[in-house]
Amino acid sequence: MALIEIVNFKKAFGTKIIHENVSFYVKKGECLGLVGGSGAGKSVILRSLIGLEKPDSGQILINGVDIVPLNEQELIPVRKQVAYAFQGGALFDSMTVYENLAYPLRAHTELVETEIAEKIHHQLAEFGLEKSIHLYPGELSGGMQKRIGLARAVIMQPEIILYDEPTAGLDPYNTRKIQELILRLKATGVTAILVTHDIPTAMAVCDKFAFLKDKVIAEQGTIDQLLSRDNSLIQQFIEGNIL
Amino acid sequence: MSAPVDFPAMITEKVKEPLEFLGGVALLTKDTLKELRTRPFYGSLLVDQIYLVGVKSLPLVLITALSTGMVMALQYGLGLEKFGGKPYVPRLVASTILREMGPVFTSLMLAARVGAGMASEIGSMVVTQQIDAIRALGTSPIKKIVIPRVLACLIVLPLLVSIANLVGNFGGLVVGSTELNLDTQFYFRRVLETSNLKDYIAGFGKTFFFALFIALPSCYFGLNVKNGTKEVGIATTKAVVTASLLILVGDFFLAKIFWVIEQWL
Numbered sequence: 001m002a003l004i005e006i007v008n009f010k011k012a013f014g015t016k017i018i019h020e021n022v023s024f025y026v027k028k029g030e031c032l033g034l035v036g037g038s039g040a041g042k043s044v045i046l047r048s049l050i051g052l053e054k055p056d057s058g059q060i061l062i063n064g065v066d067i068v069p070l071n072e073q074e075l076i077p078v079r080k081q082v083a084y085a086f087q088g089g090a091l092f093d094s095m096t097v098y099e100n101l102a103y104p105l106r107a108h109t110e111l112v113e114t115e116i117a118e119k120i121h122h123q124l125a126e127f128g129l130e131k132s133i134h135l136y137p138g139e140l141s142g143g144m145q146k147r148i149g150l151a152r153a154v155i156m157q158p159e160i161i162l163y164d165e166p167t168a169g170l171d172p173y174n175t176r177k178i179q180e181l182i183l184r185l186k187a188t189g190v191t192a193i194l195v196t197h198d199i200p201t202a203m204a205v206c207d208k209f210a211f212l213k214d215k216v217i218a219e220q221g222t223i224d225q226l227l228s229r230d231n232s233l234i235q236q237f238i239e240g241n242i243l
Numbered sequence: 244m245s246a247p248v249d250f251p252a253m254i255t256e257k258v259k260e261p262l263e264f265l266g267g268v269a270l271l272t273k274d275t276l277k278e279l280r281t282r283p284f285y286g287s288l289l290v291d292q293i294y295l296v297g298v299k300s301l302p303l304v305l306i307t308a309l310s311t312g313m314v315m316a317l318q319y320g321l322g323l324e325k326f327g328g329k330p331y332v333p334r335l336v337a338s339t340i341l342r343e344m345g346p347v348f349t350s351l352m353l354a355a356r357v358g359a360g361m362a363s364e365i366g367s368m369v370v371t372q373q374i375d376a377i378r379a380l381g382t383s384p385i386k387k388i389v390i391p392r393v394l395a396c397l398i399v400l401p402l403l404v405s406i407a408n409l410v411g412n413f414g415g416l417v418v419g420s421t422e423l424n425l426d427t428q429f430y431f432r433r434v435l436e437t438s439n440l441k442d443y444i445a446g447f448g449k450t451f452f453f454a455l456f457i458a459l460p461s462c463y464f465g466l467n468v469k470n471g472t473k474e475v476g477i478a479t480t481k482a483v484v485t486a487s488l489l490i491l492v493g494d495f496f497l498a499k500i501f502w503v504i505e506q507w508l
Contacts, residue, residue: 080381084379087372090375
């Protein structure tokens with residue numbers, strides 16, 4: 001059964017149509033690579049999956065529940081289930097790394113402060129970031145901010161993770177670190193959608209791909225299925241010419 | 244040849260923005276009232292905002308109030324001297340400060356300092372996706388961002404105005420005794436004798452409205468930043484201008500309302 005399903009998704013900003021009848025699904029434990037050129041609207045789909053954007057029409061089913069008609073209050077259970085790893089980390093810059101990671105735990109769990117601290121130390125150790133616990137986001141490098149953002153996103157042990165360009169703008173070391181983290185999370189059975197222009201990471205992590213082009217999903221399937229189709233779009237993707 | 248001016252489109256555009264603002268602030272007020280009634284309540288954020296809005300604004304408010312009181316006493320004194328009206332200076336200064344200058348000038352100072360700070364801080368949070376992160380983590384930006392700021396303004400502004408009233412009258416007393424040669428005891432006694440509860444109510448009552456005029460537009464413009472850092476500056480300017488205009492224009496209507504209320508008292 002599909003854990004995430006998008007049906008006839010349509011979205012426009014003013015007169016500019018971004019998506020027309022976009023449909024795809026992701027099964028439990030799968031990782032879908034959502035790829036396409038810049039401005040194709042990949043992040044719009046990702047944001048809509050957590051209710052940060054509303055489609056003009058269509059359905060977004062998470063665990064069989066259509067989240068489109070839900071209001072902010074009704075979306076809270078969905079947002080506990082679905083984590084969003086923002087492109088820049090989106091860390092709260094007035095809080096330390098510890099406070100950032102404690103934020104969702106304080107908001108949604110009954111854990112006492114010692115348990116929260118223990119969980120945060122454990123999470124940071126797993127991500128290799130123990131030394132940054134008392135630092136503010138402004139004191140961290142871009143790569144570290146992304147990793148902390150990812151650590152914050154997954155600290156509630158979500159069923160689904162949405163990665164928005166997790167390796168964009170990073171050096172090879174941090175790219176590899178992020179890739180390892182995504183693979184480690186994937187091994188735990190988490191379902192994911194990865195929006196990226198980083199072909200090696202996408203190929204290493206994703207089970208299947210959906211190609212966004214001209215407002216629709218132009219191609220989708222596993223990498224073997226896609227390679228068996230004689231499609232110039234896929235060739236361009238593998239050669240890294242879709243940017 | 245230049246293209247003909249499309250007047251209907253121009254008028255629509257001019258009307259659209261204030262209507263959007265009114266609608267947006269109304270919705271923000273509705274959401275704020277709705278979320279005020281639900282848990283959790285972030286007390287520590289409120290305390291932080293009280294410190295930022297109140298304590299940090301105090302020097303600015305003190306300087307403004309002191310100089311306002313001193314200037315008023317000087318101007319009234321010099322103007323009334325020709326008619327032998329110097330003994331009326333304490334009454335005039337006190338009444339003007341309590342009813343108008345204290346609340347209005349303090350609020351304008353707060354609109355400039357705090358309103359700009361709120362709009363730019365919230366706008367920057369929008370640009371860096373921190374507001375999205377608050378929502379994505381299953382929490383409410385209204386609860387985390389708007390409610391602490393609105394409540395802080397509602398708590399702090401009346402207190403700051405009370406302090407400004409005292410300091411303003413002290414400034415008047417200093418100028419009255421040094422420049423106008425009025426007896427200090429006389430000046431002090433006249434202020435106490437001639438100021439009454441109605442003066443306090445007329446001035447103090449306005450501060451709650453002014454607090455909302457500062458906090459709500461500032462949060463609204465900050466939250467509505469869309470296209471990057473350039474808009475943060477625009478939002479900041481709009482927040483300060485709108486809050487200042489609301490205070491100045493609103494003051495007239497509030498003065499009328501409180502005048503009617505005074506007739507009942």
